[in-house]
Amino acid sequence: MEADVPTRPGLRRTRNGLDRFGDRLLYGLTAVAALGTFVLIAAIIWKLIEGSWPAIKHFGISFVWTSAWDPVHANFGAFQFILGTLITSFGALLIAAPLSIAIGLFLSELAPPAIRGPIGTLIDMLAAIPSVVIGLWGIYVLSPPIAHTVEPFLHKWFGFIPLFGTPTESSVFTAMLVLTIMMVPITSAVCRELFLAVPRDLEEGALALGATRWEMVRGVTLQYARSGVVGAVILGLGRALGEAIAVTQVIGNYVPLSVNLFAPGDTLASRIANQYQGADTALTLHSLIYLGLVLLVITLITNVIAQRIVHRFNALQRA
Amino acid sequence: MTAALLAVGVLVLLVGSVFLRGYHALNLDLFTKGPATFGQTGGGISQAFVGTIVLMVLATAIALPIGVLVSIYVSEFAPPRLAEQARLWLDVLNGFPAIVIGIFVFTLLVVGNGQSGYAGAFALSIIMIPLISRTTMEMLALVPNHLREASYALGVSKWRTVLGVVLPSAAGGILTGTILAIARAAGETAPLLFVCSIAANTVNWNPKNALASVPVTIFQYSEAPDPALHEQAWAAAFVLIIAILIMSLGARHLHDRSRKRLGQIQ
Numbered sequence: 023m024e025a026d027v028p029t030r031p032g033l034r035r036t037r038n039g040l041d042r043f044g045d046r047l048l049y050g051l052t053a054v055a056a057l058g059t060f061v062l063i064a065a066i067i068w069k070l071i072e073g074s075w076p077a078i079k080h081f082g083i084s085f086v087w088t089s090a091w092d093p094v095h096a097n098f099g100a101f102q103f104i105l106g107t108l109i110t111s112f113g114a115l116l117i118a119a120p121l122s123i124a125i126g127l128f129l130s131e132l133a134p135p136a137i138r139g140p141i142g143t144l145i146d147m148l149a150a151i152p153s154v155v156i157g158l159w160g161i162y163v164l165s166p167p168i169a170h171t172v173e174p175f176l177h178k179w180f181g182f183i184p185l186f187g188t189p190t191e192s193s194v195f196t197a198m199l200v201l202t203i204m205m206v207p208i209t210s211a212v213c214r215e216l217f218l219a220v221p222r223d224l225e226e227g228a229l230a231l232g233a234t235r236w237e238m239v240r241g242v243t244l245q246y247a248r249s250g251v252v253g254a255v256i257l258g259l260g261r262a263l264g265e266a267i268a269v270t271q272v273i274g275n276y277v278p279l280s281v282n283l284f285a286p287g288d289t290l291a292s293r294i295a296n297q298y299q300g301a302d303t304a305l306t307l308h309s310l311i312y313l314g315l316v317l318l319v320i321t322l323i324t325n326v327i328a329q330r331i332v333h334r335f336n337a338l339q340r341a
Numbered sequence: 342m343t344a345a346l347l348a349v350g351v352l353v354l355l356v357g358s359v360f361l362r363g364y365h366a367l368n369l370d371l372f373t374k375g376p377a378t379f380g381q382t383g384g385g386i387s388q389a390f391v392g393t394i395v396l397m398v399l400a401t402a403i404a405l406p407i408g409v410l411v412s413i414y415v416s417e418f419a420p421p422r423l424a425e426q427a428r429l430w431l432d433v434l435n436g437f438p439a440i441v442i443g444i445f446v447f448t449l450l451v452v453g454n455g456q457s458g459y460a461g462a463f464a465l466s467i468i469m470i471p472l473i474s475r476t477t478m479e480m481l482a483l484v485p486n487h488l489r490e491a492s493y494a495l496g497v498s499k500w501r502t503v504l505g506v507v508l509p510s511a512a513g514g515i516l517t518g519t520i521l522a523i524a525r526a527a528g529e530t531a532p533l534l535f536v537c538s539i540a541a542n543t544v545n546w547n548p549k550n551a552l553a554s555v556p557v558t559i560f561q562y563s564e565a566p567d568p569a570l571h572e573q574a575w576a577a578a579f580v581l582i583i584a585i586l587i588m589s590l591g592a593r594h595l596h597d598r599s600r601k602r603l604g605q606i607q
Binding site for chain 2: 041042044045047048049051052053054055056058059060062063065066069070072073121125141143144145146147148150151152153154155156157158159161162163203206207210260263264265266267271291294295298299310311314317318321322325326329
């Protein structure tokens, strides 16, 4: 038996021309925008390769392990700057990682709930301060006491270690401190989220078994969030590797790199930033762009590693 | 706990010293006058504030539509695998060092043509797009699905639904996300160094020329020999910090409220 479906004579077809056109237009526009992101990334990489091509042709891959920066004799190499980048960033990491984990723990487990909010906000504010202001502060407020008090002190007591050599006005050490200040807010914010996400029943179980607060934090919270914390630290490292402005203001822009942390130095990013007023020769410019390419590769690798760690951590959590 | 106090202490020290060193030069002249001739006192950096305003307006005009469109694609149109990919690429873009983005725009737009405000705005917009996309995608995901379904059930086409139902619901969050992106980009120096840094000392509203900007001016003044310029750099830094902090804190607070409100739509 056929059902008598009541029909309404006035019901419009809803998929009229304008709607179909509008749908397709919106889909087209948004898809182009999304594709554009991918194209932009490819374009950045392409333009960097293209811009450094004459230097790549001239020096080849040995640019990466050559130590030189001599515009007069057209001899350029990235090695010292790569070292400088790695030393400043990893040095900052050594200081920033424990600090960030401690702050993350403090804000998630140990602090009285009333002050968690305000202190968290204050640390977020530190993250929002632009690098040029931190650099300005670094030159005139941080550098003098470091160069005139801290470094001579360390040099006097630990000067037998080549790391703590003769202090100078602008130093790699100050750059490390500046990078630490920039890394800590990001890393501690991610750590805080991680520690907050540790399942409550695991923590309470440990406490029920008689663990002290600290034992619970050490045995449950930190263990559970361990790989996530590694991801967070590497994320902060990625930020430090690419930092140009604050570093170039305090590091002294000096090429021969020495073991002495208190001597001036240079990183990939700070060398590029320092030459912004123009390069004398074409090869200098192409070599600068080559430096940028090397920096990009290092940063990309770091960020991809960080992302995979975070990804795996999230997958483990969901399981 | 000491670590947290240390961090907070650094913040207080930083803001405090910026203010203390800058407030001499913090007067109306800073905003209204251009630089004085070398060796003379006084003057300001009006050209830098004007330049930053022009750059931010242009950069937002580029970054906001693109960021929102990308987010609409990821949240409304893309199959899950592609959506995951797009998010990944946006994160990659976010991780590019700012100086590298500056070099890119330099090789793309400046070589052969000279520096310009347009190039500077483009560089800043590249920084802003991942930030705007991230918050917009988060907001769009929070719009309850039954709102969309109700719209479709009434016979409304997809594009009308997105533009008329989904976007307006998420609008507050998109706005606050944009303000956060503006706060970030307003302080960026590295992208502008190669692209929009060698600018005239006079107030200039025309983006075809390179424009002065507050962060680049602070950078240049910080390394200048004249201590009067240092003072102006501190004052400018103070204004910049206060503006960024107000924008960031305000936007974040409103953002959390938008999120809560969306989450409560039954």
